[in-house]
Amino acid sequence: MSLDKPAQAGTLESSDIMVTVAPVPPGSGIAIELESNVLAQYGDAIRRVITETLVAYGVADAAVRAVDRGALDCTIRARVAAALARAGAARQGGCGR
Amino acid sequence: MINAIGREIPAHVEGYGKVTPFAGAFATEPDMPRRAPAVKWARPGAAKLATGLEEVFRAIPVRDGMTLSFHHHFRNGDGVVNLVLATAAKLGLKDLKVAASSIFPVHAPLVEHFKAGVVTALDTNYMSGPVAEAVSRGALAKPVILRTHGGRARAIECGQLKIDVAFIAAPSADEYGNVNGIAGPTACGSLGYAYPDAEYADKVVAVTDNLAAYPLTPVSIPQTRVDYVVKVDKIGDPKGIVSGTTRITKDPVQLKIADTAAKVVQASGLLKNGFSFQTGAGGASLAVAHFVRQMMVAGGITGSFALGGITGYLVAMLEEGLFEKIIDVQGFDLEAVRSLAANPNHVEVGAGFYANPFNSGCVVNMLDCVILGATEIDTAFNVNVVTGSDGMIMGGSGGHSDAAAGAKLTVVVANLLRGRLPIIMDKVLTATTPGETVDVLVTERGVAVNPRRGDLKEKLAAAGLPLKEIGELKRLAEAIAGVPQPVKLGDRTVALVEYRDGTVIDAVRQVVR
Structure with a gap:
């Protein structure tokens, strides 16, 4: 599954995460650039949830930038899913199934 | 070594000496006399009013390695710490210890004084902002001593924190050194944290921007302990000192x-x-x-x-x-x-x-x-x-x-x-x-x-x-x-946390990221 265009979801409010996804050439893989106020404690967990969500939507190649303000896993999943939908991944049939 | 609540602490710290491990909240009893500061005197007719901090530094005189103390009733509106340390830097002093009851973001210039070697030791009960971050990252070779408000009074009165010169941020002062906090542009109310400093320091300097007629009453810090009075333009920013009203949270x-x-x-x-x-x-x-x-x-x-x-x-x-x-x-x-x-x-x-x-x-x-x-x-x-x-x-x-x-x-x-x-x-x-x-x-x-x-x-x-x-x-x-x-920290101790009785309850390690 590939992305049509860059897209964003989420805010910089406390307990939210702002996720930007952008298409990259096929075979590039997933690159995550993460900023977080809980990087030391939850950095690995946030990367894992983002990656798992991309994989669940069948996205193998994407550039992700995430600015986290202490979002819980459910919020991270929702914001990644919304960004993917806006980027065209949903139209291609990956969303929620 | 390991103290009574299982915290790993160093046994000896450079510039502090032997560490006594925390043994329980009421387990360590005092075994020392109270410290007696030098006896002072003032001849009739001798003036205490100085034209500036430089004159006071020369008159005392402030020397390399001395301990200068400050109180924190001005909180993030304090101007006195920065003013005094800028004077120390200008006069080329080195290796000073700052004993401030608290350090706030406004005290950021202290970081430059660390780098320049003007200040090489810090003793405080609370710190936040750039100074705290610099200390966490290892800006000082000697660990900072973190005390409690009661523990700082104890350390001063019982002789573990000897103050050479105490600087009193004085919202109001008269020319003979009576000070209170209830009037003037930087009125902050109680001056309680400065009491031990004034009582036990060898020299006491009142820094004010509001010179009152003698005798100023009520007296919070008395003329009997104050050696110099310095009038400067501004000792603090009222906005950072007191809020208009303190409100209840709506959360x-x-x-x-x-x-x-x-x-x-x-x-x-x-x-x-x-x-x-x-x-x-x-x-x-x-x-x-x-x-x-x-x-x-x-x-x-x-x-x-x-x-x-x-x-x-x-x-x-x-x-x-x-x-x-x-x-x-x-x-x-x-x-x-x-x-x-x-x-x-x-x-x-x-x-x-x-x-x-x-x-x-x-x-x-x-x-x-x-x-x-x-x-x-x-x-x-x-x-x-x-x-x-x-x-x-x-x-x-x-x-x-x-x-x-x-x-x-x-x-x-x-x-x-x-x-x-x-x-x-x-x-x-x-x-x-x-x-x-x-x-x-x-x-x-x-x-x-x-x-x-x-x-x-x-x-x-x-x-x-x-x-x-x-x-x-x-x-x-x-x-x-x-x-x-778990957060990964370095091995180096950047601060010792002293319990109120002077035993060490924990050590703070360097942030290495």
């Missing part, structure tokens, strides 16, 4: 915690005539006063005294007759300043009277109840208020450990999650206040009672409070947020 979670905490106080049986109370100004703490006030009005209860950092909220309770007295070591807002100036039942006291464990009895010993915050608390009820969960220094005990040790009922109020971070740990990153002095933790999802207080647990259960084991609360938070990874 529904914090209000719920405060409401529950007030019910804990009521269920403890202490809320009756003669009740004495301390609470902070921040977050849920002040909101507890709001709910306690309603209970006192409803029950026709008159308390004996309110203590600590004083806000307009406590002043209103005094004026409504809900408390007989206010005992004030530090004021937080303009109402506290006004009340201290006008009301004989609002009493200014020094840091030693407030909280020094090594005198014949400080006020915290007479407290029924204190409400305190926490950055982290562990399943043994040890509290961290020194470092953030990432290891960066962002606070300090202040009066936290003192009030917790003195009060019959110590309640810690805290959100179960701060952002994503669970507040309850197996082991806090930096132990500040020992669990044996903490009785109850109140969160929005339940109340945990220290197992040492079985008596209290029965009373709270009878009152229908939502009791849980502290481990259960911890698991609840982790189910929501996930289990945080």
Whole structure:
């Protein structure tokens, strides 16, 4: 599954995460650039949830930038899913199934 | 070595000496005489008024390696620390120790003085902002000594913190050195934290921007201890010193915690005539006063005294007759300043009277109840208020450990999650206040009672409070947020956390990221 265009979801409010996804050439893989106020404690967990969500939507190649303000896993999943939908991944049939 | 609450601390620290490990909140007894400062005199006719700080530095004279002390009633509006240290730098002084009761973001220029070697040691009870971050990252070769407000008074009075020159930020001073905090553009109310400095320093300098006619009354710091008076243009920024009014939080979670905490106080049986109370100004703490006030009005209860950092909220309770007295070591807002100036039942006291464990009895010993915050608390009820969960220094005990040790009922109020971070740990990153002095933790999802207080647990259960084991609360938070990874810190000790009795309760390690 590939992305049509860059897209964003989420805010910089406390307990939210702002996720930007952008298409990259096929075979590039997933690159995550993460900023977080809980990087030391939850950095690995946030990367894992983002990656798992991309994989669940069948996205193998994407550039992700995430600015986290202490979002819980459910919020991270929702914001990644919304960004993917806006980027065209949903139209291609990956969303929620 | 390992102390009584299982914290790894160094046995010896350069510039501090042999470390005495924390052995229990009341286990270490004093075995020293009080320190006697040099005897001073002033001939009739000799003037104390100096034209500037440079003149005072030369007259004393201030030399390399000396300890200069400061008090923090101006908080983030303080101009005196920066002014004095800029003078020291200009005169080429090196290797000074700064003993300031607290350090705030406004004191950022101190970082440059570290780099230049003007200041090479720091002794304080609380620090936040750029200085705290620089220290955390290892800006000083010698570990910073972090004390409690009562512990600083003890260290000064018992000779572990010898002050060469104390600088008093003086909202009002007369030409012969009488000082008070109730008038002038930087009026801050009580000057309590400066009392031990003025009493025990070899030389005392009052720095003011508001010279009053002699004799200035009332006298907080007396002419008998003050050697020089310096008039400068501006000693601080009133906006950073006091707020107009201190408001109760509108956060529904914090209000719920405060409401529950007030019910804990009521269920403890202490809320009756003669009740004495301390609470902070921040977050849920002040909101507890709001709910306690309603209970006192409803029950026709008159308390004996309110203590600590004083806000307009406590002043209103005094004026409504809900408390007989206010005992004030530090004021937080303009109402506290006004009340201290006008009301004989609002009493200014020094840091030693407030909280020094090594005198014949400080006020915290007479407290029924204190409400305190926490950055982290562990399943043994040890509290961290020194470092953030990432290891960066962002606070300090202040009066936290003192009030917790003195009060019959110590309640810690805290959100179960701060952002994503669970507040309850197996082991806090930096132990500040020992669990044996903490009785109850109140969160929005339940109340945990220290197992040492079985008596209290029965009373709270009878009152229908939502009791849980502290481990259960911890698991609840982790189910929501996930289990945080432990923070990796360096090996180097950047600060020692001294308990109020002078033993070391923990060491702060360098942030290496």
